[in-house]
Amino acid sequence: MLTKRIIPCLDIKNGRTVKGVNFLDLRDAGDPIELAKFYSENGAEELVFLDISATEERRKTLAELVLKVAETIDIPFTVGGGISSVEDVEILLNNGADKVSVNSSAVKNPQLINELASKFGSQCVVVAIDAKQIDGNWKVHLVGGKVPTDLDLFEWAKEVELRGAGEILFTSMDHDGTKNGFANEALAKLSTELNIPIIASGGAGTIQHFTDTFIEGKADAALAASVFHFKEITINNLKKELKTQEIPVRL
Amino acid sequence: MNAETNKKLKVSPPLGAGSLVIINYGAGNIQSIKFALKRLGVEAILSNDEAEIRQADKVIFPGVGEASSAMQKLKTSGLDQVIPTLKQPVLGICLGMQLLCNSSEEGNTKSLGIFDVEVKRFSNEVKVPQIGWNQISNLKSGLFEGISENQFMYLVHSYYAPLCKETIATSEYGIQYSSAIQKDNFYGVQFHPEKSSTAGAQILKNFLNL
Structure with missing residues (x-):
């Protein structure tokens, strides 16, 4: 049976791991290679590396990091941040x-797309969508959530599926960094209306939040950063608890 | 790939005893397979050269992406004629496994025809692609030495090989399908052993020991 995925996210800036609280206040949480190795050996299904400095600087640093990660870990990983061309993607996949x-x-x-x-x-094409509610409507935001657009979350999500996205990583800006749980209502709607996997992101604080996003939010995978980086939740404990809730996990 | 690049990628151990070639035809996450083998102490040779491939002890035939364009790349380099005639153990991974079959619904592709199997698309009853860790069961091959029934492997695919007489592992995603097949010296795995943690590494090791 296909299992639900737990995905630690490593935000990378200048080659180091950082985690933004509501994307702004950055804290250092270690060396990305060490952290990646730790997670790959401790139950993570896959990893996401998000280079938040990529738009301003150094594609090369990211490409080198990818090569080191691929050499070190034996689980799949996704790379994002500032990727804007076929050439960018080719380098990262080749590495x-x-x-x-x-x-x-x-x-x-x-x-x-x-x-x-x-x-x-x-x-290999994940489309990440950052969105928050404005007057009750989910609107897509850009540049790490700083710039609002007129795009409706659900319309955009359907469009990216039609264009060939293999997966959607949906981050609720309203929930990210709050540790109050994932945006399960919007997630469930995405999961029902689309036929590609949906990764839930933004709001993980407790084990119960993961249970809720898999059951109520119908998510295929859940992504989190600080709860894992600061060892507030260990992935093995999390998956054991999910199993007792009859959520399929790899244990 | 031109001869000069080929030369550059060649690694120190000479061809012959113990050599392993990863077929490099521009459609695969080759780096990951290379690193996985390196973790097992094996320096793989990347090549699309017929002589080099024929001389290898073992051949890995990778593949990600779309079936018809991958098949086109094989034809361009003439490898579509070479692969079916190989005599040493050959391991097709993911799209590599699918291309060992007769045909694929993806791009209505006529493929290598080693397995008399038609690769089909998952129905929309399930999310497509399947992405993540699924179990492999009904294991029947030396390839799975030391691997327990229902072991988890990492898979990412929209098309599948149905159950057939050459099935050596099954998985379930809406339906039961072949997650591994074998015929004579040809092995195919739908999952990514290079991305499937220690159990995946064990399968690669088993292949090296065949």
């Missing part, structure tokens, strides 16, 4: 990344 995630660049140039899917296959 051993399994998937790439695109966000702002896909909104600015939706055709990029089609190009990536046809050149590399849908299975």
Whole structure:
């Protein structure tokens, strides 16, 4: 049986792992390679590396990091942050990344999704969507959640599926950093209306939040950062608890 | 790939005893397989050269992406004629396994035809692609030496090989399908052993020991 995935997210800036609280206040949580190795040996299903410095600097640093990660770990990983062209993606995949995630660049140039899917296959194209509610409507935001757009979350999600995205990583800006739980209502709607896997992101604080996002939010995977980096939750304990709730996990 | 690049990628151990070639035809996450083998102490040779491939003790045939364009790349390099005639153990991974079959619904592709199997798309009763860790069961091959029934493997695919007489492992995703197949010296696995933690590494090791 296909199991639910637990995905630690490593935010990378200048080659180090950081975790933003509501994407702004950054804290250092260690060396990405060490952290990646630790998670791969301690129950993570896959990892996401998000380079939050990529738009301003150094594609090369990211490519080198990807190579080191691929050499070190034996579980799949996704790389995102500032990826805006077929060439960017080609380098990262050649260096051993399994998937790439695109966000702002896909909104600015939706055709990029089609190009990536046809050149590399849908299975390696994750479209990350950051959204928050404005007057009760979920609106897509860009540049790490700083810039609002007129795009409706659900319409955009359906469009990226049609264009060939293999997976959606949905971060609720309203929940991210709050540790009050995931945006389960929106997640469930995405999961029901689309036929590609949905990764829940933003709001993990307790084990119960993960249970809720798999059951109520119908998520296929759940991503979190600080609860894992600061060892507030261990992945093995989390998965044991999910199993007692009859949620399929790899144990 | 041109001869010069090939030369550059060649690693020190000479061809012959113990050599392993990963077929490099521009459609695969080759780096990950190379690193996985390196963790097992094996330096793989990346090649699309017929002579080099024929001389290898073991051949890995990777593949990610879309079936018809991958098949086209094989044809361009003439490898579509070479692979079916190989005599040493060959391991097709993911799309590599699918291309060892007769045909694929993906891009209506006629493939290598080693297995008399038609690769089909998952129905929309399930989310497509399947992404994540699923179990492999009904294990029947030396490839799975030391691997327990229902072991978890990492899979990412939209198309599958149905159950057939060459099935050596099954998985369930809406239906039961072949997660591994074997015929003579040809092995195919739908999952990614190079990304499936220690159990995946064990399967690669078993392949090296065949």
